[in-house]
Amino acid sequence: MQDEKVDGWEPKIIAFLCNWCSYAGADLAGVGRFQYPPNTRIIRVPCSSRISPLLILKSLQRGADGVLVSGCHPGDCHYLSGNYVARRKFAILNNLLEYLGIEKGRVHFAWVSAAEGKRFAELITEITEEVRALGPAKELVKKPD
Amino acid sequence: MKNPYLPLAMRAEKIVIETDDKNIKTFSLSFLNEAEESGFNYLPGQFAQLSVLGEGEAPFGIASSPTEPGVLEFTVNKTGVLTTALHNLEEGAIIGMRGPLGNCFPLEAFKGKNIIIVGGGFAFTTLRSLVKYILYHENRSQFGNVTVIYGARRPGLLLYKDEFKQWEARPDLDVYLTVDKADDGWRGKVGVVPNIIKEVAPSPEDAYAVVCGPPIMIKFTLPVLRQLGFPPERTALSLEMKMKCGIGKCGRCNIGNKYVCQAGPVFTLAQLNELPGEY
Amino acid sequence: MPDTSVMIRDTAKKLLDEKRVDLIIGFERGTLPLRSTPCFIRTSEEIERLIWNATCENNLARYLRGRKEKVGIVAKGCDTRSIISLIKEKQVAREQLFIIGVPCHGMIDRRKIEARFDGKEILEADEITEGLILKGNDFTEIVDKAAFLHNSCNTCSYRNPIIYDILIGDEVEENRGIDEYGEVKEFEAQSADRRWQSFTNEISKCIRCYACRNACPLCYCQECFVDSSQPQWIGKTTNLSDTSIFHIVRAFHTAGRCVDCGACDQACPMGIDIRKLTKKIERDVKELFHYQAGVNLEDVPPLAAFSLDDPQQFIR
């Protein structure tokens, strides 16, 4: 992902979506023909709690300009409490990244249910524009030294 | 100055699945550049480093014989990152190769002797090179009787089945194939390699034994050979250690003060007895 | 009051003689001034090696995992907090340990002393009640110990062991009126760009020796993510992006577990301020989940638990 030219730059966003809610929400967005920008690459995961901080950081390292992590709304987790556990983890990670000076708006977290196709499309539109405004990822991108 | 870290470009002409679990494949490689081929001279027992760029490099014994020019063969067991990458390649792929590295079997000492070749499982690769080298018509008369004892856990895991068929048919070598557990079609011996050696009981008179195999087989084979009367000076083994550079610099494949990549991979038991048992 | 070293020796001797433990882990005299070193004592003849002074900085809880024998361990406040974390994580059993608790006045940071003497070598150091007598080639100076403590000791509020089977000497007064998170706040007050710059300046010193990880009593993963080859999470070079991810993720893995003993900082040969990260996480864990690592055996570790009303303003 590192070799593309800067002019005509389009943000690249990696979205980790839980299989049960958010991925189904994305699917519904497609079925419902809700328009959203094509900058997002979706990676389906079993649960939001599956997302290790490493996956997020590695995405940023390998050239993602933004990352979205999304799972079921609290109370709706297919595994009952996966998203609650993930929420704690992400709270710490989110604070840590901001603390270190990684721009706010690179890493996003959202709850999206299987019924929220329209919301998913809106969310992706919002995030794409936010990331676009930030410009290409800087901090963690791996540059040859 | 020649850069010893640069791999040569090889094309995978043929990739053959050897075993029924599909975990072992033999790669037949040809040189992309003819000049490089003529500069590449090796002997049975030597190894080379194979590269899949982006995945890394690992050492493999050369399974072909220098008596069959034009092709270099490697038999690869899928275990780690690089071997998995090799297994994922298709015929026609370009592979990096650095070598030949290490020493070879003590071919000079073998001359005029009866040779007992003992192999187990996946570790028949450089032994295959040796058998082919000895059987080559210009070489055969330099060696005495050749006995090959080769075993695997079950018939489906034996390597080089077609070649063994040809060898079994030849009058100038004795081949004993064995498996720990037979299946319906199996007509060879049943039993672990050390037991078959006992049964075959090759004479140590004017003979040299060569052993390659998994550690457990080696462990039980060496006492059998000793009992039969093979002295440590006439028992050769080929060792495997984790290697990176293959040229005695990166520091990890030593046993005592010897680097397996340079002083080995072939050692006589007498040499190994002088070294600490850290392998 | 008898000397702390003597009291530790007496206790250790008794424990070994009565076969209540098979091994004592404590400190002995080091080979350099301002240096003591971990020691492992199995017979009462070796008891005299045990010492106690203001250079017993290493966190000995690091040596507890994977042992089968009964262990007597000399433990400061922070060491006992690590032991609590290890017990909670079922890495060591309370019954297996005899904790020889030693109240601590803070440990000397020899690098601060080196910096103060600007390269002039300290050849001899003697500890007196409040200070240190330092001798070099052409100087002798008495300095105040308190001015040269490790950063983690300066912000420590658990100088006294939290759990122990015997307490050596009297409890000491805890630090009062300190701003434990002063450095974190100072860092936070800078702009995002400055923060990133100062973080990467620190990290660029890293030589990936993993002394921080290996000194940490809680960094005990069977396979550390940096060592994993399938998948290979980060490259092996000192590339800034790779080393940054190493430090971010290592720090993250200490969330709700780090007791701020400072072992990582102390072990780092390059002087990287690793506590800048761990201290921030420690504060967040305290503020967000009301949890402090290693202060009791009961509280459930925060990342093994949740509450329905955990903060989630950052989630859309």
Added chain:
Amino acid sequence: MKEKKIAKSELTSFLDSLISEYKVFAPVKRDGFVAFQEIHSGSEALLDYANSKKPPKEIFLPQSEVLFTYRLGGEGLGIEEPSFEDEPMVIFGIRPCDARSLVILDNIFNSQEYKDVYYTNKREKTLVIAIGCNQPSSTCFCASLGGGPFSPEGSDLILIDIDEEYVVQPVTDKGERLVKKHSQFREVKPRGLSSMRKVTQKAEALIKSKVETGEVKKKLDRMFDDPFWDWLHEKCLGCAVCTYLCPTCHCFDIADEATDRGGRRVRIWDTCAFPLFTLEASGVNPRPTNKERMRQRVMHKFKHFVDNYNVAACVGCGRCIKECPVNLDIRAVLNSILNR
């Protein structure tokens, strides 16, 4: 070769003239410690220092070094070597122990059979100018390993501080030519030479740390299975501080780093202290615990290296002693070996 002298006041101008011809590395203060770095003005060089935190080996064997890059999609492997067109270099201010370490490393990287082009190319283009140690540290034990605070081995030129000036001893022809070429070097008077002798004697007397390394080797020859190793490693953290900061440790790993349609093969410092060093893909590890790894470090330095190259892979610089997080002092290790 005949000694010369250079006034301290002229050192900067000498360095400046070197800088016009060479890439010059010299000790500078960085992040609170001393490091060898390229300098662009003679005044940047730090003269009053004990030794650098990291050894100058990294100039020849960097912690990370690109062996080659490659592009996929073309004919063959698409490999491109680095240029090897390094400028001529000078290391100024290296300590005699570290200069000796380069000679020890040459055994590995400039061996008969395989020359390591990356190392030798830089090494051959480098002039080594050492400054003797008037004030050895308490951790210095160079004299036990065949070196000393003014050992010339590995240097082209060695400077000895006699207060207002340095006495300059050319060690090699390269060094001699350099002295001839630069006007800052002048005749040294007998008085200068006698102060030099005083300085060197005084410094040599300051090295109190001694280990009979020859005897250590004899002991180690028979110690592989000694129970000594069972407890020696007990406090070792298994980190790489001692080996990465060692001027003679040279073990490395080779790894590929892929990008989209290309990538690079790099070599990186590695260490016998890490389990991964010898872990095979099959899961077998011939050195599975700290015990075997610690034994390997000691044996490699003080036995195997002596067997193979007739010199120990240690110069007694003391870095591992100063920096070990748990004060595992190699001198104490060697002395306890002597007591076995």
